[in-house]
Every structure is written in C-alpha cells, then in structure tokens.
Amino acid sequence: MWPSSAVRPHGPTRYLRVRYIAAVDTPLREPTFLILTALAREPLHGYAIIGEVAALSDGRLTLRPGTLYGALDRLTDAGLVAVDREETVDGRLRRYYRLSPTGETTLAAETERLRRNVEAATARLGARSRAVRPTAPRTAGGLA
Amino acid sequence: MSEDRHTGTNDLERRYRRLLRAYPGDYRRERGDEIVGTYLEVAGPDRRRPSPADAADLVRGGLRQRLRAVGAPDLAPGVRLAALLAFLTATPLAAAWMVLEQHTPPAAGPLTAAWLAQGQHTPPAVWNAPYVGPFLSLGVGVWLVWLLAVLPLALGSVRWTRRLTGAAVLATVAVLPLAALTGLPRPPLFVLLPQVALGLVALALPERLPTAARLLPLVAVGAAAVAAPNLLPRAEDFYVSYYGWTASQILPWAAAALLVTVLLIGVGLAVRGDLRAGWAGVVLATPLGLMSLHVFAGAVDGVLHGAPRPGWSALAGTAVAVTVLGPALLPATIALRRRVTARLATPTAGRCPTCGTAR
Numbered sequence: 001m002w003p004s005s006a007v008r009p010h011g012p013t014r015y016l017r018v019r020y021i022a023a024v025d026t027p028l029r030e031p032t033f034l035i036l037t038a039l040a041r042e043p044l045h046g047y048a049i050i051g052e053v054a055a056l057s058d059g060r061l062t063l064r065p066g067t068l069y070g071a072l073d074r075l076t077d078a079g080l081v082a083v084d085r086e087e088t089v090d091g092r093l094r095r096y097y098r099l100s101p102t103g104e105t106t107l108a109a110e111t112e113r114l115r116r117n118v119e120a121a122t123a124r125l126g127a128r129s130r131a132v133r134p135t136a137p138r139t140a141g142g143l144a
Numbered sequence: 145m146s147e148d149r150h151t152g153t154n155d156l157e158r159r160y161r162r163l164l165r166a167y168p169g170d171y172r173r174e175r176g177d178e179i180v181g182t183y184l185e186v187a188g189p190d191r192r193r194p195s196p197a198d199a200a201d202l203v204r205g206g207l208r209q210r211l212r213a214v215g216a217p218d219l220a221p222g223v224r225l226a227a228l229l230a231f232l233t234a235t236p237l238a239a240a241w242m243v244l245e246q247h248t249p250p251a252a253g254p255l256t257a258a259w260l261a262q263g264q265h266t267p268p269a270v271w272n273a274p275y276v277g278p279f280l281s282l283g284v285g286v287w288l289v290w291l292l293a294v295l296p297l298a299l300g301s302v303r304w305t306r307r308l309t310g311a312a313v314l315a316t317v318a319v320l321p322l323a324a325l326t327g328l329p330r331p332p333l334f335v336l337l338p339q340v341a342l343g344l345v346a347l348a349l350p351e352r353l354p355t356a357a358r359l360l361p362l363v364a365v366g367a368a369a370v371a372a373p374n375l376l377p378r379a380e381d382f383y384v385s386y387y388g389w390t391a392s393q394i395l396p397w398a399a400a401a402l403l404v405t406v407l408l409i410g411v412g413l414a415v416r417g418d419l420r421a422g423w424a425g426v427v428l429a430t431p432l433g434l435m436s437l438h439v440f441a442g443a444v445d446g447v448l449h450g451a452p453r454p455g456w457s458a459l460a461g462t463a464v465a466v467t468v469l470g471p472a473l474l475p476a477t478i479a480l481r482r483r484v485t486a487r488l489a490t491p492t493a494g495r496c497p498t499c500g501t502a503r
Contacts, residue, residue: 046182064198065182066205069175073212092181 166206215485222423430470
C-alpha cells in the first residue's frame with residue numbers, strides 16, 4: 001500500500017523506484033505512528049521526539065537513537081517528514097524535524113482508520129456485554 | 145564537526161563514536177554528531193560506557209543504513225522471513241533424526257520371513273554398527289537441543305528460542321570433535337552441515353511473530369515425529385548404516401519443500417509489490433544447496449564417472465562449492481540490486497538525453 005496522499009506510480013520503472021527507494025507501508029507501525037504524532041504539534045529534535053513518544057505511549061515505548069534516526073531517514077525519504085532547522089546547543093548539533101503536508105495527510109488518514117476500528121470494537125464490545133449480562137434469577141415457588 | 149575535533153572529549157562520547165563506525169562513512173560524517181549528541185542526552189551524567197542495548201542499537205542502525213545505501217532496504221525483512229523458514233525446516237528435521245536415532249531391533253518385513261524360513265537371515269548393518277546406549281550416535285543430544293528450541297517459541301519467547309538455536313548450532317558443530325575424542329559414532333557430515341547452515345540463518349528470527357508462526361514449528365515437529373517411524377530401517381534393509389540411505393532421501397525432499405514454500409510465499413508477496421521472499425531465497429541458498437548435496441554430487445559423479453551414487457569425494461567437493469558460492473550469492477545480489485536501483489534513480493543514464501534511446 002502507498003502513503004495515502006503519495007502519487008501512485010505509473011509504469012513498472014516508476015513503481016519500483018517509488019516502492020524500493022522511498023516508501024512507508026500503511027497501516028503504519030506503532031513507532032512510526034507515534035513519531036508522526038509527536039511531530040504533529042511542532043518541529044522537534046531527536047531527543048525531544050524520544051521523550052514525546054515515551055509520553056504518548058505512557059512510557060511503554062522508548063525509542064533508542066539508532067532506531068529513531070533510521071525511522072526518521074525512512075520517513076524523510078518517503079516525504080512524510082522534513083528537516084526544519086539546525087541549532088547548536090552546548091556544542092551539540094540539534095536537527096529539528098517537522099511533519100510535511102504529505103505526512104500530515106498520512107497521519108490524518110491513519111488516525112481516521114484507527115478511530116473507525118476503535119468505534120467498531122467499542123460497539124461490538126458494548127453489544128456483547130449487553131448480550132451476556134446476567135438476568136435476575138427466577139425464584140420458583142416464591143415466598144409470598 | 146569532524147571526527148578529529150572530538151579526540152579530547154569524554155570517554156562515553158568516544159565510545160559512542162567508536163560504535164558509530166557501524167554506519168557508512170558518508171552518513172557518519174553527515175549525521176554522526178546528531179546521533180551521538182542524542183545518545184549523550186539520553187544517557188545522563190552517570191553513564192560511563194554504552195549499554196549493550198545501545199551498542200546493539202547502533203550496530204543494527206549502522207547495518208540498516210549500509211543496506212539503505214546500497215539500495216537494499218528490504219533485505220532485513222527478507223532475512224527475517226528466511227530465519228523463520230529455516231527454523232521451520234531445521235526443527236522437523238531434528239525430530240525426524242531423533243526418531244532415526246533409536247537403536248531398536250529392526251522390524252521384520254516380508255523378505256525376512258522368507259529368509260528366516262530358509263535359514264538365511266542376515267541382520268541389517270544398522271543393527272550391527274557401533275551405537276551409544278539405546279541410540280545410534282551422539283546425535284541424539286544434538287537433536288534434543290534443537291527440539292528444546294521449539295518450546296520457548298510456542299510460549300512466546302523469541303529471545304530464548306534464539307539462545308537455544310545458538311546452543312543447538314554449537315552442539316551440532318561440537319559433536320564432531322566429541323565423536324573424534326570418544327570414538328563414538330555421530331551423524332554423518334552431510335546431515336550436520338545443512339543443520340548448521342539452517343541454524344545460522346534461524347538466529348535472525350524476528351522479535352515479533354504472529355501466533356500462528358510461533359506455533360507452526362511445534363506442529364511441524366509433531367508431524368515429523370509421527371511420520372518418521374515409517375522411515376526406520378526394516379530387517380531386510382541390510383544396506384542401511386546410521387542415517388545413510390534414509391537421510392540422503394529425506395534432505396533433498398525437505399529442500400524441495402522449502403524451495404516450493406519460498407516460491408509460493410514469493411508469488412503471494414510479489415503481487416503486493418513485496419519482494420522480500422526473493423532475498424529470503426538468496427539467504428537460504430546455502431542451506432538449500434547443502435540439503436541437496438546428494439542431488440548435485442550425484443549429477444556430477446554420474447556425468448564424470450557414471451557412478452550410480454555420489455562418492456565421498458564428489459560429496460565433499462560439492463559441499464565445499466556450495467559453502468563458498470552460496471554465501472557469495474548475497475553480496476553479488478546486493479551489488480546487482482545497487483546497479484539496478486542506481487539506474488532506476490537516474491532513468492536517463494545510458495540513454496541519449498535528446499531522443500531517449502539507449503546508447
């Protein structure tokens with residue numbers, strides 16, 4: 001599958017070029033989804049992205065820098081993320097990344113897909129709990 | 145910042161930079177400061193050296209980047225698929241070998257009854273050969289470790305499966321000097337070699353696997369254990385010694401089944417534009433070749449010497465050729481892929497810029 005707003009390829013050459021040089025499969029994997037979500041509000045540098053992803057996942061997902069930059073490279077290649085600016089703080093280089101318009105569309109589409117899934121699951125679970133709710137025990141013979 | 149400017153910095157930074165060598169040089173120069181800076185921010189003030197998890201992360205990241213640089217970013221998923229298929233092949237084979245290890249009196253077939261009636265019964269070679277207690281060879285210990293590796297996978301622990309697979313590979317190799325030292329029999333080399341090759345590929349099992357994929361090896365082992373007693377030699381199979389004839393039949397069939405599986409998965413994935421099974425096939429080339437030794441060596445010996453079955457020298461020569469050429473297939477394919485990718489990335493290369501025809 002293609003990033004939702006990416007231009008679909010025409011012809012085998014373009015297909016292979018887009019598929020194997022720059023592509024991010026959808027549905028997005030959770031780390032990818034959370035990185036895009038972290039960048040949705042404002043451009044962030046690597047360390048801040050790691051912190052945001054940990055906060056968004058309630059501490060369940062802690063990205064390591066090697067994994068994070070690999071993911072950022074893939075997302076940059078696929079046009080979902082772009083470098084915003086560079087700063088040097090305490091002698092250390094900080095590169096800020098921002099969500100591109102394509103990334104925003106992909107994140108919105110993925111969020112909508114997940115929302116529909118959550119709604120469907122919630123509805124089914126609600127119906128199930130109503131169906132299995134224990135009925136009041138019938139008393140035979142009564143006390144009256 | 146260049147790498148030279150960091151020679152006076154603290155130990156931790158220097159150690160991270162040393163690990164950063166896993167990345168390609170160009171990438172390191174462009175992104176090294178950023179990655180190391182982030183590591184130092186994450187590490188905190190008390191850390192003196194990178195944790196093993198940090199080291200693994202950097203090495204993995206570097207490898208991934210190198211694959212990306214040569215235009216083979218889908219190699220890693222292909223290796224993971226190959227690992228699962230290798231594990232799925234190695235463990236049922238271990239179950240079959242385990243059954244064949246039994247040193248029990250062979251069942252009498254119809255011929256035996258006729259021979260016994262004529263007073264001509266000759267016990268099969270397998271029964272008279274040296275043995276280890278109730279088993280044919282030291283191989284029983286090796287196959288036991290292989291079978292143990294199936295359990296943690298079924299219970300959801302890929303980490304323990306990888307550890308036990310590593311132990312099984314070591315045991316498979318160690319049985320050679322052990323047999324030489326003790327003088328006890330061991331499984332033949334042509335059985336041990338493909339098992340080691342499959343095990344090395346299986347070490348790349350992915351961390352996350354669907355439940356069906358985790359349970360499949362257990363089911364396959366059960367099926368092999370049920371089917372294998374049919375392969376035990378009967379009394380009139382007096383030409384059988386250890387796994388000899390039986391193993392030389394099982395391995396090529398197992399190779400054919402593995403190849404067909406790779407092809408079917410490959411077609412299924414290719415329809416979705418996913419070529420990872422191609423990489424899986426390349427990675428599995430060496431185990432497939434080693435499992436098919438008797439076929440290849442038989443063809444060579446048959447053509448050269450007209451021999452009905454391959455001799456030891458033909459088997460050994462074929463094994464060496466497969467062990468050298470099989471692993472070389474991967475870098476060769478990566479190089480080919482890099483050329484194709486480079487050509488696709490610059491569609492006008494080699495073409496006339498005006499009319500677009502090939503030069």
